[in-house]
Amino acid sequence: MDKLRLRFRKTGKAVYISHLDLMRVMQRIFLRAGTPIKYSEGFNPHALISICLPLSVGTASECELMDFRVTRDVDLAALPGTLNAVSPEGVRFLEAYEPERRAAQIKWLRMSCGFDYDTRDTSALLPALEAYFASPEVKVTRRTKRGEGEFGLAPHLREMSWTAEPGIVRLECLVSAQEPTVNPELLAASLREHAPELAPDFARFTRLETYDADMAVFR
Template sequence: MAEAGEKLRLLFQKEGRAVYISHLDLMRTMQRAFPRAGYALKYSEGFNPHPLISILLPLGVGTESQCELMDFSLTEGAALSELPGRLNRALPEGIAALSAYAGGRKARELKWLRVSGLLEYDRQTTEAALPGLAEFFARKSITIMKKTKRGEGESDIAPAIREIAFRPGAGGVALEAVVSAQEPTLNPEQLVNALRQLAPELAPDFAAFRRLEVYDTKMEVFR
C-alpha cells in the first residue's frame, strides 16, 4: 500500500506497434492512462500545472523494451499490487505495466544496459557476416564520428561496450550486448553506426533492438 504523495516507480514494457510512440508522446500516454485507470497523478504547483512523472532512460523510436522505469506519485493512497493490472486495462496496445513499487534507487546509480538486437542482411548470408562482426567488436578501440549538440566529434565507443556476442538468429544475426547506459550513453544504434563508418561491408541493411535489463555499476539489477 502506497501513501499519497509517496515516490513510486513503475516497471513496464513497450513493444509491438507501441515502439513507434516517441518519448514525449509516451509521457502524454501515461498521463492519460492513469486517470483512465482511476488513479490521480500528483501535479506540480504553479501557473501551468503538469503531472510529476519522469521516465528514466528515454527510449528511441523503434526500440522495444522490457525494463522501462517511470517515477510518479499519486494524490491518494493506492494498493500497489493491483496497480499494474488496473493500469494495463487503460494502456494502449504494446505498453504493459509489470510491477509498481515504492522508492527505487537513484537514477544516477543506473549504469549498464543489456540489449538484444537483430541485424538483417539483404545481400549476404548471416553465416558470412558472423565472423567479421565478432572480430570487429573485439577491437581495443572503435573510434567513430558522432553528432553531438556541439557539432560532430570523435568518440571511442569500445569502453562503453562491456559484453557483446553474435549468433545466427531468425532472419539475421542475433546480437546480445551490455553497453553503458549513462556517462557515457551508448545508444545501441551506435553499434550499427560504427559498422557503417568503419566496416561498411559488415553493416546490416536494417537493425532493431530490445532492451532486456538495466544494472548498476556492479552489474546488480537496477530497480
C-alpha cells in the same frame, strides 16, 4: 507513500511513440485508471511523471522505468493490472513499487540487437563482426550538443554474445546507459562508417534489463 516507480514494457506498435508523446500517453492512462497522481503546483499544472531513461523512437524495451508521485496510498499489487486495462497496444505494466534507489544509479543496459542481412551469408559474416567489435579501437562519429566528434565505443560495450541465423545476426550485449549514454544504433552506424561490407540492411534493438555500476539488477 509518495514517490512510486513502475516497470513497464514498450513493444510492438508502441515503439514508435516518441518520448514526449509517451509522457502524455502515461498521463492519460493514469487519468483513465483513476490513479491519484500528483500535479505540479503553479500556473500550468502538469503531472509529476518522469521516465528514467528516455528511449529512442523505434527501440523496444522490456525494462522501462517511470517515476511518479501520488497524493494518497494506492494498492501497488493491483496497479499494473488496473493500468494495463486502459493502456494502448504495446504498453504493458509489470510491477509497481516504492523505489529505494535513484535512477541516476543506472549504469548498464542489456540490449538485444538484430542485424538483418537480406542477401549475405550470416555465418560467414559472424567472425568478422565479432572481430570488428572486439577491437579496442572501435569508434563512430557522433553528433552531440558540442558538435560532431569521434567517439570510442569499446569502453562502453561489454559481454558481447553473437549468434547467426539465416538472414539475421543476433547480438546480446551491455551498453553504457548513462555517462555516457550509448544509443545501440551507434553500433550499426559504426559499421556503416568504418566497415560498410559488414553493415546490416536493417537493425532493430530491444532493451532487456537495467543494471547499476556493480552489475546488480537495478530496480
